[in-house]
Amino acid sequence: MLRIAVDLNRCQGYAQCAFLAPEVFAMHGEESLLYSPEADEEQREKVMQAAAACPVQAILVDTVDAPAEAVSGAR
Template identity: 65%
Template sequence: MRVVVDLARCQGYAQCAFLAPDTFRMWGEEALMFHSSPDEAQRDQILRAVAACPVQAILVDLVDGAEPPPETATATAAATGTGTA
């Protein structure tokens, strides 16, 4: 799995840091730090963070081709550009 955040789009709402703290972390009040190649064990948390981002700044490449959980499939497809939302 590969994670990319459009830092120009990110507004610092920190929903990702709340939902996937092992992958996303706020540095100060506005700067987002993140792991671009997180552990696969974090997949569900990361996909929930993608779905929760109010400005859709997080992109995820599911390298192994695995299907995301149903509750995040639409948001993930929209975020990755792999389907319609």
């Protein structure tokens, strides 16, 4: 799984991501972006392309190894 967040303060609705990874990013109305906060691993390449192509660098995607870090209530 691939976790995604978009800084919508930065987002200017250039819609490059919606062209490069339409399964994950879509325009909603004229300039709002609606994205899936989580995508399948097979989308990784497209999502990384979308993140790289964003003119305002608003897309944040998991660093590859970080999500594997254990998160538990253990002391």
